Amino acid sequence: MQQNSLTRKEIEDLAYYDFMSYLGVPYFHVGGLISTKELAELCRINEESKVLMVGCGAGFSSCFLAQTFGCSVVGVDIAEVSIRKANEKAKALGLEDKAKFRIGDAYDLPFEPGTFDVVITEFVSQFLDTDRAYREFVRVLKPGGMVGINEMYSDADVSHEVAEKIREAETIFSEITQLPFSLPSPEEWKLWLERAGLSDVHVYRHKASVSSKEFKLMAKALGSYGKFGRLFIDLMIGMTRYTISSRKIRNRFRKLSKGKGILMRNRSTSKHVGYVLAVGRK
Numbered sequence: 133m134q135q136n137s138l139t140r141k142e143i144e145d146l147a148y149y150d151f152m153s154y155l156g157v158p159y160f161h162v163g164g165l166i167s168t169k170e171l172a173e174l175c176r177i178n179e180e181s182k183v184l185m186v187g188c189g190a191g192f193s194s195c196f197l198a199q200t201f202g203c204s205v206v207g208v209d210i211a212e213v214s215i216r217k218a219n220e221k222a223k224a225l226g227l228e229d230k231a232k233f234r235i236g237d238a239y240d241l242p243f244e245p246g247t248f249d250v251v252i253t254e255f256v257s258q259f260l261d262t263d264r265a266y267r268e269f270v271r272v273l274k275p276g277g278m279v280g281i282n283e284m285y286s287d288a289d290v291s292h293e294v295a296e297k298i299r300e301a302e303t304i305f306s307e308i309t310q311l312p313f314s315l316p317s318p319e320e321w322k323l324w325l326e327r328a329g330l331s332d333v334h335v336y337r338h339k340a341s342v343s344s345k346e347f348k349l350m351a352k353a354l355g356s357y358g359k360f361g362r363l364f365i366d367l368m369i370g371m372t373r374y375t376i377s378s379r380k381i382r383n384r385f386r387k388l389s390k391g392k393g394i395l396m397r398n399r400s401t402s403k404h405v406g407y408v409l410a411v412g413r414k
């Protein structure tokens with residue numbers, strides 16, 4: 133499938149994350165590159181590290197890690213267009229030797245046991261059956277290697293009304309993506325990493341916020357503020373174009389906005405939602 137030859141019907145039929153990669157959305161995890169950098173530091177990534185990004189999407193974070201830490205990164209995702217975009221990005225940034233991407237499923241990783249120093253997910257584990265997936269992550273890790281996750285959470289102790297609202301948002305994300313989706317508590321994330329046999333598990337809570345440091349990191353990753361501005365403009369144009377021309381896509385964006393509103397803008401729910409950076413050692 134050639135990206136430029138897609139018809140509107142083919143574009144409408146793309147799975148949600150393939151469609152978003154097609155539009156040019158660089159990443160989805162709410163903590164952005166600031167959180168990616170912090171997680172890499174928690175996992176002690178350096179230029180010797182061999183890193184696996186599971187659910188790498190369009191490869192922005194993976195390329196950022198290769199650029200920032202000099203490590204080698206392999207990204208896998210089930211989304212075909214995203215993987216093609218990721219390989220194009222690595223090539224455009226001259227990172228083909230350091231950042232490689234291929235189709236791959238978190239539950240059946242196409243690698244030998246003990247291949248990687250670090251396995252990372254960013255806004256991916258919450259779409260997964262963690263018991264099954266983390267067993268795979270541990271299998272492909274070297275002894276002493278680290279799993280690092282950058283995922284959203286919701287507090288365990290919330291009122292019935294807030295719990296209902298959060299459930300509504302989970303359902304919306306699940307419907308849009310056609311993937312199971314949940315917002316576990318920080319305690320659940322810890323338990324699941326420990327249940328996979330990892331030790332020294334630490335979970336750090338964060339609140340999502342927009343800062344100028346994020347824009348600086350993005351501009352650096354892209355090469356200039358000009359390229360960052362171009363990406364933003366192209367994205368706005370693409371979203372507007374498909375919102376106007378396709379009812380199916382318009383409905384998708386409407387649902388997305390409702391789900392995001394519940395989690396990020398509604399004051400009674402947003403104070404109970406954020407993201408965790410969590411690490412554990414094999």
Ligand SMILES: C[S@@+](CC[C@H](N)C(=O)[O-])C[C@H]1O[C@@H](n2cnc3c(N)ncnc32)[C@H](O)[C@@H]1O
Pocket residue numbers: 149158159160161186187188189190193208209210211214236237238239253254255256259260311
């Ligand atoms: C919210 S996006 C996050 C992408 C990227 N990590 C980021 O932070 O922008 C979730 C990604 O997980 C991928 N995904 C979902 N289930 C998967 C699975 N079983 N194996 C591999 N990737 C999966 C989706 O295709 C999608 O690209």
